[in-house]
Amino acid sequence: MFFQKIFTKPQTGANRGRIRPQTTEQREITADIEANLQFLIKEIGEPADLVIHRFEKDGPVAALMYLDSLADGSLLGSHISRPINEFLMKNGGGLDLKNTERLLTTAKIYNYRDFSAVIASVLSGQAVLFLQQQKTALGVAFPGFPRRAVKEPSTEKVTRGSREGFTDVLTDNLGMIRRWIKDPNLAVTKLAIGERTQTEINLLYLKDVANSDVVKELKTRLAKIEIDGIIDSGYLSELIADQKLTFFPLVQDTERPDKVAAAVLEGRVAILVDKSPFALIVPVTSDEFYQTPADFGYNYWVGSFLRFIRALGTFIAVTLPGLYLAMISVNPELLPPGLVGVVSSARVQVPFPAVFEVLLTMVVFEIFREAIIRAPGNISLIFGIAGGALIGFCGIQAALVSAVTVIVVVITSLASFATANTGKEQAWRLVRFFVFFAAACFGVLGFVLAGLTVLTHMNSLKSFGVSYLEPWAPPQSLDMADSFFRIPWWAHSRRPSSYRPQQTDRTGHKDLTGLKDLTGKDEPTDQDDLTGQDDLTGKNNLPGQEGEDPG
Amino acid sequence: MLPEKTGIGSGLLFMFVLSSLFGFGIMFAPQVAAESIGGNGYWGVVVAFLFSLPVIAAVVGLGKRFPGKSIIAYLPQVYGKGFGKIFGLIFLLFLLISGVLFLRDITGIFASFFLFRSPLWAIVSIILLAAAYPAYLGIEVISRQASFLFTAVYLIITIILLMSLQHFQPDHIRPVLAGNPFIVASGGVRLFYCYFPMAMLFMVYQYYTEPEKGWKIINRAGLVFFVYLFLFVIETIGVYGAKGVLRYSFPVLELTRKTTIPYVLQTFGLYFSFVWLSQIYITLAGLLYTTAQGCAEWFGILNYKRFVLLLLPVILFLALSIPGAIDLHGFIKAFQTIGIWVIAVFPLITWAVAWLFQRGEQNGP
Structure with missing residues (x-):
């Protein structure tokens, strides 16, 4: 904890007042x-x-x-x-x-x-x-500064769901949330952080649902922040995280207002930061990073399948290079004989040891990935083609890398995008290299031990008192099912217990006796939908709508 | 930081007990059963489970009588300061030696199957260092690790168990009721070593947040472990026969290596190694943590973390001091006998003495 002390404690003699403007x-x-x-x-x-x-x-x-x-x-x-x-x-x-x-x-x-x-x-x-x-x-x-239009978030695209993404203006972002949640219990607390930037921060939560301890703790942590400026919400997420020395995100960030609204309804607290299109949500568990609004847009079978694919993609992205290396360089006896033949014949002309070959290919792909993000639109296409041709064709022809290695690295790179959150995906990138080096040193044993060590680290993490790996550890059986499958709404009666909300019940069935339905008839008939699902959308709760004839 | 909601709740305790028992006991049990009983070795598993019940009763009973205290803390209360300290030291030595022998034993598997060219010290070192990390972080993290892995691990193990039936020959386990009861009982006593990780419960039960459910939860974990142990023993003997089992140093691993899914997967051995390694990681971390915790309490120093670091070179030295496999098996055999006295007999005597002399809380059982 020597490093933690260095990083967290202010240096002796430093004049902390100097960060304040005159x-x-x-x-x-x-x-x-x-x-x-x-x-x-x-x-x-x-x-x-x-x-x-x-x-x-x-x-x-x-x-x-x-x-x-x-x-x-x-x-x-x-x-x-x-x-x-x-x-x-x-x-x-x-x-x-x-x-x-x-x-x-x-x-x-x-x-x-x-x-x-x-x-x-x-x-x-x-x-x-x-x-x-x-x-x-x-x-x-009368604000006259330039505003970005509301657009679909570039980092969290979905095939089914809202197309709205946050902009850089706090009031616009707040308005987007308010359009989702029309509840007087929605608390919006305003703060200003940053001695020089005086950046406006809004905390959003449902007063009767969010855990009051979490809200109190969050306000305390925000109040303790002493910094010259907050340029992006990323500054805050680092400053309020429970554990400073970790690469896993302990605060969820999102560009999607629907995600924020859903989180607030679950009893979590959202943080909007002026001039940042990324809202923060606390507390967060690891599972949240694999869920998207599309899961709820599609049928729950499809939603469950999508979640499984994301988890599988992440697993492949983290483990495949390490496992491949362990198998081909340290423990080839564990591979089926046919596969050993394929791999060894592909590598027969490669002059490098397997570890260097795989590492080289991985690093080149990482460089390409970074370069493409910053390259202008047209050039990124050229990069893609050039990169593919350079590594995929020329590299193999020149016998610098083997075809199997290229396949492994390409699958890894593609699978890494299965994680639904960029912050978490970046963390897994680092883990991939850690597992890779462990596998390079000790084969399958090193690979498994490195994986277990990362899991141990994740088990030691908490986000505002909530275990990072909840509902798996500690076990919460109902939430556990929901994290792996997308539980249908009609079977999903409670808020996630991991976040300890004040109110746990989420769905119910309204008693329609004595109410006129929306068609204006006095009594609902057998043909009418009495499942109460309309009620869940809140339609019947709108003032003045009860018993009205829509015509 | 906000207080943890569950602490070591019932779920975490269950997972910790199950994982540590599985990691410690499963690999060599068929060999011990076949060696001491023969083709009916599986009955020894039943006897061993019955022996574990009084131990669980002692854990829960002493936990109720001395809430918030480990065995190291309440032994001086029961036997007086001098004897209490000596008995505490013996108990700690038992935990330490458990860790050393277990570490050395499992290292043999990795040296034989995965890292043929690596020196023993390197394998022992990385396993020990990896296990030291959760031990350093504490029992909560260790039990969470067990909890996180539970679903995947036991799903794979169950599939392996089911698939292993393809080579099962019922004649190997027949006649079912022909065993000599005395041989079965003595074999059961030998197999009781599988329950030795329950010694850790005397150290960690103080952190359990729902002690009123202790008996039920620990028993449930013991019962689940018993089912897996029973099935592995019966399947290993059923596949290889009692004499065949004795040919292998790591019979359960051999069983899984033989298990296949035709045209799809030629061996389950690798997957079993993965999941079993995850369980021994928890067992070893638990042993290291409880030993460090015990040392801290014995010396009256609050911070167990320093002892985790201090114990690393000691365990490494002791593990590497065992010259070879034959000596190791000699030590293990002796340890299995001594362990019964430390794990089963001694806590029961302690419980009885505490009850007789009204030590601890009077409303204890």
């Missing part, structure tokens, strides 16, 4: 506009995108201040400048706080009395209006 002292706004503006200019300098619009009528009346890069100038013109100018033309003055609030055609107006709040609001994109003889400034938000 913030504005707590100073109140004065009644003099010019004095206020001068003070602000002194504090934030005169950045190129700072706009100060002065309203005058026989002297200064008001001043609007905003950053052109963050606020929408045309909207500010039509909703703030024009009403104020019209008022001044008509009345010739008399612009006080009450009048101004009525004039501004915006839904929300913030009142500020001290400069630190004004500076924070201007830097976050608000426009601030100072009024002569008023010690209160008004803040309005």
